[in-house]
Amino acid sequence: MTDQSAQELCQRCKKDEVTVNSRKEKFCSKCFQKFITLKQRKQMMSSDYYRDIFKMLYKDKVRTAQEAEQQNLDSRILVPLSFGSSSLVLLDILNDTLTEQSHQHKGKTGFSVDVLTCYRHEEDLVQIKENINSLRERYQVNKGKINFHVLSLDSFFNSCGNELQQIVLHYQEFSSMGADVTNFDTIDQLLKKCPNRNSSGDLLYFITRHVVKKYTLQHGYKAILWGHSMTRLADEIISLVVKGRGAQVATSLDMHSFDSVYGNKFKNSYPLKDILLDEVDAYLYIAGLDQLVIGYDARDSLLINKVKQDNSHKNIRLVRNMTINELARKYFNDIEGDYSNIISTVLRTGDKLAEPEFNQGGEGKEESGKCSLCLGNLHSDASKWLRSIAVIQGYPIENEEEREFYEKWSQSAVGIENAEYMKLKDSIWENGTYVPLCYGCIITMNGIKNRNVKWPKFNNTELNDVLNEYVLSEEDEDEIIKAH
Ligand SMILES: [Zn+2]
Ligand SMILES: [Zn+2]
Structure with a gap:
């Protein structure tokens, strides 16, 4: 098969040996380069x-x-x-x-x-x-x-x-707030x-x-x-x-x-x-x-x-x-x-x-603007939509057994991390300002450790x-x- 193809000539110039086969056409190197260059x-x-x-x-x-x-x-x-x-x-x-x-x-x-x-x-x-x-x-x-x-x-x-x-995502509301930081990751x-x-x-x-x-x-x-x-x-x-x-x-x-x-x-x-x-x-x-x-x-x-x-x-x-x-x-x-x-x-x-x-539309809030993370245009309030489809309210502790489990959990690595997140979230919700995120970035942020990133302001x-x-x-x- 190699012998056969070695003798085959380019379909364009009919002169040089075929080296590339693309889009059902056989090219020599020169004609192929020309084909790509022209495109x-x-x-x-x-x-x-x-x-x-x-x-x-x-x-x-x-x-x-x-x-x-x-x-x-x-x-x-x-x-x-x-x-x-x-x-x-x-x-x-x-x-x-x-x-x-x-x-x-x-x-x-x-x-x-x-x-x-x-x-x-x-x-x-x-x-x-x-x-x-x-x-x-x-x-x-x-x-x-x-x-x-x-x-x-x-x-x-x-x-x-x-x-x-520092942009922080709310774990229940899917809303996001940001506050100035001077140190970065x-x-x-x-x-x-x-x-x-x-x-x-x-x-x-x-x-x-x-x-x-x-x-x-x-x-x-x-x-x-x-x-x-x-x-x-x-x-x-x-x-x-x-x-x-x-x-x-x-x-x-x-x-x-x-x-x-x-x-x-x-x-x-x-x-x-x-x-x-x-x-x-x-x-x-x-x-x-x-x-x-x-x-x-x-x-x-x-x-x-x-x-x-x-x-x-x-x-x-x-x-x-x-x-x-x-x-x-x-x-x-x-x-x-x-x-x-x-x-x-x-x-x-x-x-x-x-x-x-x-x-x-919606609550008189104008939803145009840019996403603070990816800079994409915003077309709707994604956090509002997410709130309407998801059930994320916690379940209150009702008895001693549940309290014990809760205590154990709070002392575990995940529990400690969660406490850190709550502290950060509370402080940003007190001092920060609203920063909009698009749907895709809310989903991304929701998976990131402690739901926050230190990010440029793009101003x-x-x-x-x-x-x-x-x-x-x-x-x-x-x-x-x-x-x-
Ligand atoms: Zn050729
Ligand atoms: Zn985005």
């Missing part, structure tokens, strides 16, 4: 806003030569680089675009790219720095047009300008309070997303180019629905509105939204980027010549230990290939959704407090920072 570029040209960013602008009816030049210089975008396959491929295609423009326009380009990597542990930094250096070498021709930045998520809490609050401490990988994954995602967007706001980028593939977006849609966060699907896919939570200054773009994750992974191998992946296991399912040993027994997490996101991903991974149209149907349906109408002071970058120690990078 990404189509998204990068999907509106006037993005065209103005990515195109090389010259003098025309609406702008002078100087204005065009300035606009090219101002067209700066941010790529959050996790070192998974998608963000690496996205960045690599951007580098090719820059190289092409620079050839066509005498060294000039229509835009420049800043790359941001967020990390959790100091020990991760070694590998990240090493891989960034490899990328710098790879992108040598576009030196100055692609710049790398690294940020510690823990340092983010340090640089909140003391704008932190490290990311590790925060995640340890979560009952499962689902909630810790969510909290980590909220923080990382906020850090990326805050960085974007502070540095005036025109857009964030997220690496999400079609598969990843589809699993995001399914997971949001399952987690009771379905109302956020429309906002989370919106490429064409300015991000209203961050002052309408930039847009969020998903240039890989027409590309399946398996295709991204195939591109990764073909482009020789697989050595640069960190913490991700790229699949070679579309490659004619498999690059991996059979390691299907490796890295398999038990289904019961998977997060909802991982389950959705597993589902889509399993159907990619034969049923990939299901993935695009999920995405197309999600894309058609609109935000729910704001619910202004203007916090947004303007400058994030401390880790300075990368390459000579020219040092100079750039000093020059500011």
Whole structure:
């Protein structure tokens, strides 16, 4: 069978040997890369806003030569680089675009790219720095047009300008209050309070997303180019629905509105939204980027010549230990290939959704606003609804036996923890202020130890407090920072 496929020719150019099989078509490496690149570029040209960013602008009816030049210089975008396959491929295609423009326009380009990597542990930094250096070498021709930045998520809490609050959820009412705090938990401490990988994954995602967007706001980028593939977006849609966060699907896919939570200054773009994750992974191998992946296991399912040993027994997490996101991903991974149209149907349906109408009703309270934990728009009073469906009133102690059990319980670890929670709750209910939470976040908070988190306030002071970058120690990078 290998012999047969080795002789087979690409269906597009009819010249080169077939290396990839995707969407029932057989490609050579070159034609496959072109196929993927064009899909990404189509998204990068999907509106006037993005065209103005990515195109090389010259003098025309609406702008002078100087204005065009300035606009090219101002067209700066941010790529959050996790070192998974998608963000690496996205960045690599951007580098090719820059190289092409620079050839066509005498060294000039229509835009420049800043790359941001967020990390959790100091020990991760070694590998990240090493891989960034490899990328710098790879992108040598576009030196100055692609710049790398690294940020510690823990340092983010340090640089909140003391704008932190402790949010506490009421165990019976499902209402939530918050009060100022000056000390904070490290990311590790925060995640340890979560009952499962689902909630810790969510909290980590909220923080990382906020850090990326805050960085974007502070540095005036025109857009964030997220690496999400079609598969990843589809699993995001399914997971949001399952987690009771379905109302956020429309906002989370919106490429064409300015991000209203961050002052309408930039847009969020998903240039890989027409590309399946398996295709991204195939591109990764073909482009020789697989050595640069960190913490991700790229699949070679579309490659004619498999690059991996059979390691299907490796890295398999038990289904019961998977997060909802991982389950959705597993589902889509399993159907990619034969049923990939299901993935695009999920995405197309999600894309058609609109935000729910704001619910202004109920006790004269206006329910518009943002969730204090995930920053999602609020459409209804979720705590009120939860109160109406749940029975959570305690049962009074009636006899000596029950009192004895109660005493024993109060002295147990759970009892002591509960007493701590009651004390905290009472004090916040006395001194705090109302902070709204969405349904999904109430459910998350209800599982977190002592139902509280120390969380940024997301106010203007916090947004303007400058994030401390880790300075990368390459000579020219040092100079750039000093020059500011
Ligand atoms: Zn070909
Ligand atoms: Zn929320």
